[in-house]
Amino acid sequence: MSNSSGYQMRHGRLRWPLIFAIVLLHLAALYGLARALAPDFTASIERDVVSAFTVPPVAQPEPPPPENRSEPDEGAQGEPGRKAVAQPVTSPPPRVPIRKDAPLPQAASTGTASESGAAIAGDGTGAAGTGLGTGSGNRGSGSGGVAISKPVHISGRIDNARDYPVPSGGREARRGTQVIVRVTVGTDGRARDCTIYRPSPDPEADRITCQLVESRLGFRPATDGSGNPVPAPFYWRQQWF
CATH class of the missing domain: 1.20.5 (Single alpha-helices involved in coiled-coils or other helix-helix interfaces)
Structure with missing residues (x-):
């Protein structure tokens, strides 16, 4: 083996x-x-x-070329339309005819001045504007200024029944009545120039009321725009109870 x-x-x-x-x-x-x-x-x-075992890449087929498409013809511009014309409209005649005034006559003049009538300021007593005399208004230097505040009662009373005599028929005849008097309060705060504005049934009592207002009552006078005291009216009402 x-x-x-x-x-x-x-x-x-x-x-x-x-x-x-x-x-x-x-x-x-x-x-x-x-x-x-x-x-x-x-x-x-x-x-x-x-290289013996490498597989070569397969060639991809080329895409087909795009189709040639022709754009549609848009056509030519159409004919322009006819221009619209508004129909004329007229208003109907008025039912009531309008009255026409007769023309005024033209004023004839033979003067040569460029102004007529009063001017803004003059030298005479009737001139407009601001003056320097008494009673010249708000802007004057005299004592005639316009009051912008009223007089105010500050002192004195009329409440004694013995100031008035007993009327005929007794005091009951005057009870419930009243009188209104008008006075002028001066720059000194005293009342004067009393008049009966609305009388009562007793004329004697009205007269005595005027005397008492002037002699017994005191006032703060009215003032103008500059704060100066000026005369002004005041109304006093006296009632009997």
Whole structure:
């Protein structure tokens, strides 16, 4: 019997996977030695092997060219329309005819002056504007200024029944009546120039009321726009209870 037969009998059958692994190890060792000693040679072999298994890319078909489409003809401009003309409208005649005034006659003049009548300011007593005499109004320097505040009663009372005589028929005849008198309060605050504005049934009592207002009552006089005291009217009402 040969040596190989004796080896198989001692160790049994050889295992093919082990043999394949041993072969691969030898090839790898040879490949590593070749890359170390001849790198250019091994690189060219690798390129040839890779190119043998490389699948070239498939060329994509080119898309068909777009179709040439002609744009539709828009056509020519139409004829212009006719211009609208408004129908004339007239208002009906008025039912009542309008009366026309007769023209005024033109004034004739033979003078040469450019103004007529009173001017704004003059030298006579009838001139308008502001003057310097008494009673010249708000802007005058005299004592005739216009009052802007009323006189105010500040002192004195008329409340004593013994100031009036007993009328005929007794005091009951005068009870519930009244009299209103008008006086002028001067710049000194005293009343004067009393008159009966609204009388009572007793004329004697009205006269006595005027005397008492002038002699017994005191007032704060009215003032003008500059604060100066000016004379002004005052109305006093006297009632009997």
